[in-house]
Amino acid sequence: MFKKTLVAAALTTLAFSASAYEIGVNEEIPVTVYGVAAISAVDYNISDNRNAQTGYELENESRVGFRAGKNMTDDLHVFLQIESGYVGNFGNGGAGASGSLGVRDTFIGLGGDWGKVRFGRVLTPMYELIDWPFSNPGLGAVFDWGGTVKGYNDRHSDQVRYDSPTWSGFNFAASVGRGDSSKEGSNFVGANIKYTVSTVTLMAAFESNKNFKGGETIENSDDTTTYKEGGDVNTYFVGFEAGLPGGFSIAGAFKQADAKDRFINGDWEFQDGDASQGSYSLIAQYWNGPFGLRAGYAATLDSEINGETQDDADNIVSLQVMGNINGFVPYARVAGRTLTSVNGTNADTDVVLRVGLEYGF
């Protein structure tokens, strides 16, 4: 009963609040409840290629979270965040769709004039740049989680991440963490650097994984098991973003993953061998008052496995119209996906249509 009551109270507060709100009865540690309301209708294959259209679905990516913080000393601020996964029920079934608290960025941090360090579950420094702006609008199936050679972590637990302050336009972030804390030698390190001059930001990042994702345990035909490590993979990233006059901005990035001995392939399965693959993303954006257009093109290059070039390049071209209306962001997007690494060398271009609305509170 108590849980039911508490949830009802929380939902009541969320339903009516217009922005993140501080709760709690004392001022010792103010607690803020925040979240995102995000709903979209999407059809991933309206062209019914391969006779594989499944119709539309509603993806409810709404979530809630809590933040709190208090000074330990005059110069040392301690803060924490707990964020749920998507509270809506939609079909991908991944961890992000569980709705459980702690699925998204959840950490305890220390901050001061020297920057901040967070312990827990956060984005890796390189993934933060891959995620935005280079995987939007709707380019993630190629530039984020797509391709034949997977090369980095995204939102990851068992991580210690430091973010510097900005000095004369320059800042950096660096992190270390466990790939799979249950497997010996499964570790990663990563960093990004950014330098801003006027409206131009230059970016670079890398991530190095040992025993990537902790490898796998294979069941043999004689009921025994064999453990195989995940291989080592390094990924490098360079990019830029530039604000232009007249409401325009452009961005571009290139990344390259190099795996040794074993790698995770396009089907998210371990595969023996050395492998490498490059990918890039180009974005153009235009805003006129509250209305915006965003166009993107992302592609993977043919991968190379054990020295042989594969015919597995993917690409997505996408156009999004969007608005900024009193804090709400409605959008409609159409994209053409040609995913050779998934659908084979004669892959059609699947037309994806998504219409959605988001609001951060």
Next chain:
Amino acid sequence: MLKKIFFLSSVLFLSACATNPEGMSSEQFANNAKLTTGYNVTEVIGEKIRLINLTHRSRLQVLSSDATLRLKIGDQETSTLIFNLQFLENQQRYAFASINNISQKAVKRQETVRQCDEQCSVTQYMILNIKTDELKLARESGLIFSINNTATSTDFTFKLPSNYIDGLFKRYEKEKSISANITPVVIETSAQKSKAIEMSQYWFNELDSEEQITFSTWSITNSKQQSSIADGSKALQMVRYWYQKATAEEQKKLRIWAVGNMK
């Protein structure tokens, strides 16, 4: 139990929203403001309002901006603006503010947060210092300021509306007016003080606690006999001198004042 929590939640909601200043009068802002009086400063805290967005760069998309003004009047003539800015993400962060062409580094109130879904947004929490004199000048026209990436750039531009600023000053003036009407006799301005009272009080404050007791005892028991104080510091002799220059009525006030102002 559920009803109780529902009610509390609704109260939280009511106090959480930022007020749209359009259509609000300065009197309404004055009535809703909270006033606290300190030793040498009076602080008037306005309600949280939405700012007027004047940003002319289309690529900088403001999702929300709200602010709370803490107007300070008194010895400390610097007020503060608690300011939250949420915008569609780009790779830049905005840590500078410019008010009347004077740039300042904004104080970070809490960690900047970023949240992403199909779109990404960034929220920065900051505090700006504003001279109270500048706010006085903005009572009729409002205060325009910018939030910037560097000390020399102009990026986001906002206006703190005039009715809000004027309302907070009106609240202060209303309070001051009430105080003046209630205690016209008790409060005595320095211009009204006689030289004898002023000097007596000055030298009394220079005494240590032991000599303050000596003086107070002497003034109560011997003032009519005009006897002197045998020993003591120069300050003690001076307070006695000026006390004796005061009129009988002033001496009476001084005796009461002295007892109430000992160290």
